[in-house]
Amino acid sequence: MSAKITVKNPIVEMDGDEMARIIWHLVKEKLIEPFVNVDIRYFDLGIKHRDETDDRVTIDAARAVKEFEIGVKCATITPNAARVEEYHLKQQWKSPNATIRSILDGTVFRRPITIKNIPPAVRTWKKPIIIGRHAYGDIYKSVEFLVDTPGRAELVYIPEGGGEQTRLKIHEFKSRGVIMGMHNTEPSIRSFTRACINYALSEKVDLWFGAKDTISKQYHGFFRDIFAQEAGRCQDKFRNLAIQYRYLLIDDAVAQIMKSEGGMLWACMNYDGDVMSDMVATGFGSLGLMTSILVSPDGKYEFEAAHGTVVRHYYEHLRGNATSTNSIASIFAWTGALTKRGELDDTPEVVKFAKTVENAVVQTVESGTVTKDLMLVAEPRIEKYACTEEFIDAVAERLRRTV
Ligand code: NAP
Numbered sequence: 001m002s003a004k005i006t007v008k009n010p011i012v013e014m015d016g017d018e019m020a021r022i023i024w025h026l027v028k029e030k031l032i033e034p035f036v037n038v039d040i041r042y043f044d045l046g047i048k049h050r051d052e053t054d055d056r057v058t059i060d061a062a063r064a065v066k067e068f069e070i071g072v073k074c075a076t077i078t079p080n081a082a083r084v085e086e087y088h089l090k091q092q093w094k095s096p097n098a099t100i101r102s103i104l105d106g107t108v109f110r111r112p113i114t115i116k117n118i119p120p121a122v123r124t125w126k127k128p129i130i131i132g133r134h135a136y137g138d139i140y141k142s143v144e145f146l147v148d149t150p151g152r153a154e155l156v157y158i159p160e161g162g163g164e165q166t167r168l169k170i171h172e173f174k175s176r177g178v179i180m181g182m183h184n185t186e187p188s189i190r191s192f193t194r195a196c197i198n199y200a201l202s203e204k205v206d207l208w209f210g211a212k213d214t215i216s217k218q219y220h221g222f223f224r225d226i227f228a229q230e231a232g233r234c235q236d237k238f239r240n241l242a243i244q245y246r247y248l249l250i251d252d253a254v255a256q257i258m259k260s261e262g263g264m265l266w267a268c269m270n271y272d273g274d275v276m277s278d279m280v281a282t283g284f285g286s287l288g289l290m291t292s293i294l295v296s297p298d299g300k301y302e303f304e305a306a307h308g309t310v311v312r313h314y315y316e317h318l319r320g321n322a323t324s325t326n327s328i329a330s331i332f333a334w335t336g337a338l339t340k341r342g343e344l345d346d347t348p349e350v351v352k353f354a355k356t357v358e359n360a361v362v363q364t365v366e367s368g369t370v371t372k373d374l375m376l377v378a379e380p381r382i383e384k385y386a387c388t389e390e391f392i393d394a395v396a397e398r399l400r401r402t403v
């Protein structure tokens, strides 16, 4: 093994909870620390420490990512009532991801890891399909109303400081029914559009955006027009990289995605992104193969696995039973962070090391050492699965032989 590689600038590390935390420490101890010297700015976002600091630590971590540009995060518990009881929490703290996302004003991209012997459920898919989800507004910030008696529903807009009101009839109800009012804002859509364009340019992949502007001429049309304007501004950059921006009707986009070989960034409105990212994740084999990257419009990056804390496996672990939890997405969170750090620092040896780790993971899987989730979908069939630590050890062994 050659000398350790030095990473020029810091990386912000955010620790997390349960089984994800167990994996996290194994990955760091076996695949990162033995090979690189890196100035880690560590924040413990584990639920107990968030509770002790009244969640201050999440805000500090997000600010650190803003300062140092690159963060890597372990999955964390978003507490609900049951978790408050389980961990004796002071309150139901907000989702750390939501806090970090709002401080960085970021867009989340989900990207699957493709490996030869883990065939996607869709035969034509050969390259990753990256999903960018607009994480603001629409039904997620809506008001709704259950109509119980006959009556008239209207949409009313009252301009600030007076001026003429706009009233539109929604429906004359003769019976029971439902109404919803939702919105989005130009700054949020523009910022989402720019994040998608920047990410498509940095990954050198086509950018697709689908909406239903034939039916929703104003609302969906507004999104379509903003995408067209922003993409138009970057025409030269797209042309230089031989990539393109495509607008499609959302139903056509879905059909085209299923027939495609992948390899595009699919920008989705909030609801489409929620639904389609789960379909694409499952289609690519396992939640353990899905990474998630938060990109801010001013070029800060946070890398993590898309899955949660894998509670069921954690309870098994606490009972003293061996687990077989897939660590690949967590490993790729680290390699993603190292790659981006190396690109920003202009240190190709760091980028190369990250690629070497990724290759070691892929070769480990291709040689038939996999965790249980992948054993079930591998082709050709694999008869035996590795436990959590065995898989990481197999990757470490391969890595030691190559660096
Ligand atoms: P999860 O961690 O996403 O896991 C759900 C199920 O998917 C697991 O029980 C397991 O299926 C399978 N799975 C997920 N990741 C896997 C992996 N790496 N290897 C093997 N199988 C994997 O959801 P959860 O267990 O319901 O945990 C929810 C907790 O995570 C909640 O507290 C939630 O707030 C938090 N969460 C955090 C984040 C984040 O920080 N980014 C994201 C989502 C959820 P089997 O049980 O069938 O083996």
Ligand code: MG
Pocket: 274, 275, 278
């Ligand atoms: Mg969803």
